[in-house]
Amino acid sequence: MKILHLSDLHFHTNTKDNKKILKTLDKVKEKYSNHFIVVTGDIVDDGHEKQFKNAYNALKDLKGRLFIVPGNHDFGAAGNFYSRERAARFDEMLAKPLDQGGTFSFDNRPVVNVVTEGNDQVLFIGLDSNLETESPFDFACGEIGKLQRNALAELLSDSTTTYMKKILFFHHHPFIRNDPFMEMKDSAKLARTIYGRVDAVLFGHKHEMALFENTWGIPFISASDNSPGKDKGGELTIEEGKVSFQYVQI
Numbered sequence: 001m002k003i004l005h006l007s008d009l010h011f012h013t014n015t016k017d018n019k020k021i022l023k024t025l026d027k028v029k030e031k032y033s034n035h036f037i038v039v040t041g042d043i044v045d046d047g048h049e050k051q052f053k054n055a056y057n058a059l060k061d062l063k064g065r066l067f068i069v070p071g072n073h074d075f076g077a078a079g080n081f082y083s084r085e086r087a088a089r090f091d092e093m094l095a096k097p098l099d100q101g102g103t104f105s106f107d108n109r110p111v112v113n114v115v116t117e118g119n120d121q122v123l124f125i126g127l128d129s130n131l132e133t134e135s136p137f138d139f140a141c142g143e144i145g146k147l148q149r150n151a152l153a154e155l156l157s158d159s160t161t162t163y164m165k166k167i168l169f170f171h172h173h174p175f176i177r178n179d180p181f182m183e184m185k186d187s188a189k190l191a192r193t194i195y196g197r198v199d200a201v202l203f204g205h206k207h208e209m210a211l212f213e214n215t216w217g218i219p220f221i222s223a224s225d226n227s228p229g230k231d232k233g234g235e236l237t238i239e240e241g242k243v244s245f246q247y248v249q250i
């Protein structure tokens, strides 16, 4: 099984501002027609209805092999001001019609999908890392929250998932420190929950590509930059119970 990681698509209202991301997605569809695609949030720029429509139209061909999570720009104007209306819109206009098997806004649990290919069973776990708060500082920071962390702990301890490979993905960067606009408030608690228990972690938010190997007891932790116009993406391969990571040309 091959998985391509994209992030921070930032679909705009005006179609002429989406040229780069549309071109990138066209290349992905052509070159990676059998890959699963994970998009780690900021799919739209500020949660406007037209932006979600544009994103849906561009992503609908990937339905069935696409996994998404929301970022701060999906749930809030300018990525700083949380809006219940925009959060609900993400679910109604993207998560549900793109058959994510769950929703992300408000008090959600992790969105979980099991995919089997050959002898490999892979658990895709999507989290909403947006902190649903009125404070613009807290909102851009993000948080996984107790409810999702507890549900995640339960899922990872469940004997039915023992032999599955586990790919965890969310939007916010868990290694940013001392930045009131960027850091994930409960990343240390998340680390304790997932330490040595998942095979790969994928996220975006910072628009900077980076790979952290064997960190938090996890083989591959990959940060994607913003994908529009970029010619490089992270690729996970799962084959006969082995997980590997490489960068590929888009």
Ligand SMILES: [Fe+2]
Residues within 6 Å of the ligand: 042, 071, 072, 073, 079, 171, 204, 205, 206
């Ligand atoms: Fe972001």
